[in-house]
Amino acid sequence: MTAPQLxxxxxxxxxxxxxxxxxxxxxxxxxxxxxxISVVVxxxxxxxxxxxxxATLSLGRLGVPLNELPxxxxxxxxxxxxxxxxxxxxxxxxxxxxxxxxLGLSGALFQSVxxxxxxxxxxxxxxxxxxxxxAFFALxxxxxxxxxxxxxxxxxxMAVVYVSTGTGFRNPGxxxxxxxxxxxxxxxxxxxxxxxxxxxxxxxxxxxINGSLAARSWDHAATIGLVLLVAAPLTALVSRRLEMGEMxxxxxxxxxxxxxxxxxxxxLLSIVLSAGAVSVAGPIAFISLTAPQIARRLTRGTGxxxxxxxxTGALLLVLADLAxxxxxxxxxxxxxxxxMAIGGLYLGYLLTREWRKxxx
Numbered sequence: 001m002t003a004p005q006l007x008x009x010x011x012x013x014x015x016x017x018x019x020x021x022x023x024x025x026x027x028x029x030x031x032x033x034x035x036x037i038s039v040v041v042x043x044x045x046x047x048x049x050x051x052x053x054x055a056t057l058s059l060g061r062l063g064v065p066l067n068e069l070p071x072x073x074x075x076x077x078x079x080x081x082x083x084x085x086x087x088x089x090x091x092x093x094x095x096x097x098x099x100x101x102x103l104g105l106s107g108a109l110f111q112s113v114x115x116x117x118x119x120x121x122x123x124x125x126x127x128x129x130x131x132x133x134x135a136f137f138a139l140x141x142x143x144x145x146x147x148x149x150x151x152x153x154x155x156x157x158m159a160v161v162y163v164s165t166g167t168g169f170r171n172p173g174x175x176x177x178x179x180x181x182x183x184x185x186x187x188x189x190x191x192x193x194x195x196x197x198x199x200x201x202x203x204x205x206x207x208x209i210n211g212s213l214a215a216r217s218w219d220h221a222a223t224i225g226l227v228l229l230v231a232a233p234l235t236a237l238v239s240r241r242l243e244m245g246e247m248x249x250x251x252x253x254x255x256x257x258x259x260x261x262x263x264x265x266x267x268l269l270s271i272v273l274s275a276g277a278v279s280v281a282g283p284i285a286f287i288s289l290t291a292p293q294i295a296r297r298l299t300r301g302t303g304x305x306x307x308x309x310x311x312t313g314a315l316l317l318v319l320a321d322l323a324x325x326x327x328x329x330x331x332x333x334x335x336x337x338x339x340m341a342i343g344g345l346y347l348g349y350l351l352t353r354e355w356r357k358x359x360x
Contacts, residue, residue: 037299037300037301038301041295041308042308042311045311045315046311048315049097049315052315053093053097053318054069056089056318056321057069057073057084057089057090057093062089063084063089064081064084064085072085086218090218091220092213092216095220095221095224095280096213096216096281097314097317098221098224098227098277098314099276099280099284099317100291100316100317100318101228101310101311102227102273102274102310102313103274103277103284103287103288103317104287104288104309104310104311104312104313104314105232105235105273105306105309106269106270106271106273106274106277106288107119107270107287107288107289107291107292107309107313108292108304108305108306108309108310109242109267109270110123110124110267111292111293112242112266113172113263113266113267113270114175115172116172116176117293119172119176119289120289121274122285122289123176123179123180124158124182125158125161125179125180125181125186126154126157126158126179126271126274126278127183127274127278127283127285128157128182128186128190128283129153129156129158129183130150130154130157130278131150131153131187131190131282132153132157132186132187132190133150133151133152133153133154134146134153134208134282135149135189135193135194135209136153136189137149138193146208147279150208150279150282151278151279153186154271154274154275154279154283155275157183157186158271158275160178160182161178161179164181165178169264169268170264172263190209194206206334208282209282210282210285210334210340211282211285211334211336211339212334212335213324213335214334216280220280221280223276224277224279224280224281227272228273230272231273231276234265234269235306236306238262238269239304239306241258242304274288281335282334283336284335284339285336285340285343286339286340286342287316287339287343288313290346291309291310291313291316292304293350294316294346295309295311295312317335320335320338321335323338
């Protein structure tokens, strides 16, 4: 076949658009690829979160009646409704949404970097370090804010992990091993304080180190909102590099993704988001582990699913806190107890699923 014959052949017809993909256009210059299933799942998660938020504000003896809720939220509340919205349940709800979103986003980043679906910031000792910091403040600095101790404890734990790996946050394998060691030491110190030293204050301290949204204020909501405002745009910037990184370091480097710097930034952002959630709600377990997993399974797609993981984390934490407030048999248990139950059930589901497939 000659060259002219090749040139005379008709151009192939453009491929028909798939039913699972599309583009989100911003003006005439920007078109972002979006899977339709992801949009549907995001809308469903948003609706469920709104319904859970309405239930949080309206259920119970002190709840705002449903017929008064829209006016109380948008038109200004008075009397009991004002107290419930501004002091009792409003800050608690907003803090829970923000903390859940931060934990879900943090877990998605960490799992994408480590390429381990069972990875989370908890694995590298952040939550345990936060608990140890809270215990240290309760023991040696009574009267000081426990949340500050938790934040400093988380930061110190991450600093120890960073130094002990010898490669910073670039090597996921070393990161996990060092984190397990730091978590064991931090947990041992926390249990020592709870059981041997601070017996009188053990109840309050135990509630905090299990994760709690009780007695939250608008300052807590503003804190986690600021963390999300700063971290979310940076997360969006690394999301494309994370997607390429899941195809392998060599291919990602060939496409200009710089795997080492991407991993470092992703882990740092994961730590910042998780530490922000810890500072306002304590070391809540399993949200950062389960939220990205659920988001990935709902869409049945690849990639970190950052936005959907944040929505899933917010929904899970709001539902857990709703149970903490309304389930009559377990009055005022810390919300972290419920998230542990959610995580345990989900891990049980995974084990059963793998066993039925013959992988175990």
